[in-house]
Amino acid sequence: MxxxxxxxxxxxxxxxxxxxxxxxxxxxxxxxxxxxxxxxxxxxxxxxxxxxxxxxxxxxxxxxxxxxxxxxxxxxxxxxxxxxxxxxxxxxxxxxxxxxxxxxxxxxxxxxxxxxxxxxxxxxxxxxxxxxxxxxxxxxxxxxxxxxxxxxxxxxxxxxxxxxxxxxxxxxxxxxxxxxxxxxxxxxxxxxxxxxxxxxxxxxxxxxxxxxxxxxxxxxxxxxxxxxxQIDLGIRHLNDSSDLSRFYSMRNRGLVAQYLRAHGVYNPVGFALGTALTTAKEALRLLAVERTVRGAGTLWRGWRASRQIMADTHWEPMPAPLPKE
CATH class of the missing domain: 3.90.550.60 (Spore Coat Polysaccharide Biosynthesis Protein SpsA; Chain A)
Known part of the structure; x- marks a missing residue:
C-alpha cells in the first residue's frame, strides 16, 4: 500500500x-x-x-x-x-x-x-x-x-x-x-x-x-x-436523531448489560445510574436539538425491551475467537 x-x-x-x-x-x-x-x-x-x-x-x-x-x-x-x-x-x-x-x-x-x-x-x-x-x-x-x-x-x-x-x-x-x-x-x-x-x-x-x-x-x-x-455542550456535540435510533439507544442497554456480565464487571447500581443518564441525554436531545416531546414514549418502549434482554439467562456474546483462514 x-x-x-x-x-x-x-x-x-x-x-x-x-x-x-x-x-x-x-x-x-x-x-x-x-x-x-x-x-x-x-x-x-x-x-x-x-x-x-x-x-x-x-x-x-x-x-x-x-x-x-x-x-x-x-x-x-x-x-x-x-x-x-x-x-x-x-x-x-x-x-x-x-x-x-x-x-x-x-x-x-x-x-x-x-x-x-x-x-x-x-x-x-x-x-x-x-x-x-x-x-x-x-x-x-x-x-x-x-x-x-x-x-x-x-x-x-x-x-x-x-x-x-x-x-x-x-x-x-x-x-x-x-x-x-x-x-x-x-x-x-x-x-x-x-x-x-x-x-x-x-x-x-x-x-x-x-x-x-x-x-x-x-x-x-x-x-x-x-x-x-446539533448543539455544542462544550464537552460533546449532541446531534438530532430519530424514533428508531431512540428506541435502540434504550433497548440496547440490555445488550450492554449482558456484555458487562459476560466480562464480570456488571454493577446493577452503577448500571441503573448509567441508564438514567442515557435517558436524560436522549430527553435533552429531544428538547434542545429537535425541540419536541414526541418520541418520549419511544424511550419508554426501548427501556422495557432492554429489561427483557437483561432477563434472558441463556444469552451469549458473539463467539470468539474466529478461526484463521
Whole structure:
C-alpha cells in the first residue's frame, strides 16, 4: 500500500479493505464511492453491504463498479439488518476475501484523498484505530470518549486530547471510520448484529480494548456529508436523531448489560445510574436539538425491551475467537 510492488509491502499494511454499510441513501453513497475511487494510496478492495435498499442503490453500485479502480464487492442482504448487522456481514465478508485491515464507514461520509496514507504510520503499531473527521460544514468534529464500565456508558473526555500527543488511548470504537486489523477481529469475533443500531461500535471497541490498545489518532480521514442539527455542550456535540435510533439507544442497554456480565464487571447500581443518564441525554436531545416531546414514549418502549434482554439467562456474546483462514 505504500508504493512499490505488492511483494515489497510491509505485511501489516497489506490487504486493506473498506467496508461500507448502506441503506436507501443512493445519493450519499454515489458521492462516497467517488471519494473512495480517488484515494491515494488506494484500498485493495471495497466490500459494500446493501441492507436490502429499495431506492436506486443497486444502480449506483453497478455504475461505480464499472469504473472503479479497485474491486467493488456488492454484498446484498435479503433484509435490512441495521448498521450493526451490515457491519457484521461486511467484516465477515472482508475476512473471507482475505482482508487484513478493514476500514468501517457509514454511507453518509466522504473519504479524504490521503486518508489511507495518513493511517499508515499508526498501522504498524496498533490493531484498532479511529481517525478524525470534519462535520458537514468542514469544521473539526471532536469524538473522544472513555467507556465507564461501572455506569455502562461512554463519558466524553473534555479538552483537546491532542494538545500534547497525536494519539489518544480510548476504549470504545466508532464505526464511522474505525480501522481494525483481522487479528483484533478474530480475538473478539464479528460485530454483534443484535444491536441493529446504536451501542454496537461502542461495545466492539470496548471488547477489543480489553485485549489490545484502541487509539484515536490526530489524522483527518473523513468528512460528514449529511447535515445534522446539533448543539455544542462544550464537552460533546449532541446531534438530532430519530424514533428508531431512540428506541435502540434504550433497548440496547440490555445488550450492554449482558456484555458487562459476560466480562464480570456488571454493577446493577452503577448500571441503573448509567441508564438514567442515557435517558436524560436522549430527553435533552429531544428538547434542545429537535425541540419536541414526541418520541418520549419511544424511550419508554426501548427501556422495557432492554429489561427483557437483561432477563434472558441463556444469552451469549458473539463467539470468539474466529478461526484463521
Amino acid at each position: 505504500s508504493g512499490g510492488s505488492p511483494g515489497a509491502r510491509n505485511p501489516r499494511l497489506a490487504d486493506f479493505h473498506i467496508v461500507i454499510t448502506t441503506y436507501n441513501r443512493a445519493g450519499y453513497l454515489a458521492r462516497l464511492l467517488e471519494t473512495v475511487a480517488a484515494l491515494s494510496p488506494a484500498p485493495d478492495a471495497v466490500v459494500l453491504v446493501d441492507n436490502a435498499s429499495t431506492d436506486s442503490t443497486a444502480e449506483v453500485i453497478a455504475a461505480a463498479a464499472a469504473h472503479s479502480p479497485v474491486p467493488l464487492i456488492h454484498h446484498r442482504l435479503e433484509s435490512n439488518l441495521g448498521g450493526s448487522g451490515g457491519f457484521s456481514a461486511g467484516v465477515g465478508r472482508a475476512l473471507a476475501e482475505g482482508a487484513q485491515w478493514m476500514w468501517l464507514m457509514d454511507d453518509d461520509v466522504e473519504a479524504l484523498p490521503d486518508a489511507i496514507g495518513a493511517f499508515h504510520p499508526w498501522m504498524v503499531r496498533y490493531d484498532a484505530l479511529v481517525g478524525r473527521r470534519y462535520d458537514s460544514a468542514g469544521e473539526p468534529f471532536f469524538w473522544q470518549n472513555d467507556f465507564n464500565s461501572f455506569l455502562g456508558v461512554p463519558l466524553p473526555v473534555p479538552g483537546n486530547v491532542f494538545a500534547r500527543s497525536n494519539e489518544f488511548p480510548t476504549n470504545v470504537g466508532c464505526f464511522e471510520g474505525m480501522l481494525v486489523h483481522a487479528d483484533a477481529v478474530r480475538s473478539v469475533g464479528l460485530p454483534d448484529p443484535r444491536f441493529f443500531l446504536n451501542w454496537d461500535d461502542t461495545m466492539y471497541g470496548w471488547q477489543i480494548s480489553r485485549q489490545r490498545p484502541v487509539v484515536y489518532v490526530n489524522e483527518f480521514v473523513l468528512r460528514k456529508a449529511r447535515e445534522q442539527r
